[in-house]
Amino acid sequence: MRVERTPLEGVLLFVPTPHHDDRGLFTRTFDTALAEKLGLEPFVQDSQSRSRRGVIRGMHGRTGRGEAKLVRCARGAVYDVVVDARPDSPTFGQRFSVVLDDEKFLSLYVPPGMLHGFQALSEEADVCYRIDRPHDPAEDVTVRYDDPELAIPWPLPVTVVSERDRTAGSWAELRARLVGEPYPAG
Template identity: 70%
Template sequence: MRIEPTDLADVVVLAPEPFRDERGLFTRTFDAEEFDTHLGVPGAAAAFVQDSQSRSVLGVVRGLHGRGGRGEAKLVRCAHGAVYDVLVDIRPGSPTFGARQAFRLDDELFHQLYVPPGFLHGFQALTTTADVCYRIDRPHDPSEDLAVAYDDPELAIDWPLPVSVVSARDASAGSWARLRATLVPAH
């Protein structure tokens, strides 16, 4: 497994190296020892406490979601199909604060993202169905949920397909400007 840096501070791509033969393939999707070694934090992998999965249909956008408080680290991968996955750095003081980057996650390369606390996350399903798996480092607490509109004009995310469906929560999410003002108060 290769671990590759991204343009966003502290975000990495975990890139499995599938073994393919006439039966199909086998791949290791996670290796705690390699993960801990790369982060330089012994036991970091053991912090993950919950796995979840979503299934979306073509064109669906989920997000942009994040967590307040001390945030939430997560590993994100697409187990079936393909998604256009977007991260936005919301960590005041980060060298990439406000920056965004998109990644293609799919069931061909099996890449997954390590997302440290302090990011908004969203994705669009690029295939008829797409299953996204999340491994998070603390139980979900709805009182800490953050959301920014997927179509926020300041973020200007270029979703690759027409958006087919969004949840009521995502359709009524606030703006990046409003969230940014709560993160970095005016002096």
């Protein structure tokens, strides 16, 4: 397994080496020793979602000390997007996207302070999340998936979005809150 840096500070791609034979394949999807060598916090909780083609989940983040996550698509394919929401980061406000699927087995490490979301590209997609602390809904932050300032180029027509994601605030509102500036009213 190798690790690739992305254009966003601290966002990493874990690239496994699948071994194929007449039975199918075998691949490692996580390596604690490698994570420790990189200085990543231990992961404490695993979750999984299943989404139908066109569904968007995001853009989600956490307040407080944030939440690191390792994301992979165990079945199907997703277009995965990360936005840097760390005001002190040299890549603040920038985004990175990658296709995660059940063919390349990439895992995306998302450090604390990021917004994260994805769109299911296959008929169904199972996304696995490994996080570094228990989820606390009181710390949830959501920015609209179709925020014009973020201008995320979702590859498919949107089929389903949760009420929470549909009614989320804007990137400009969150950015103003993060940098301590008032957001101009209407």
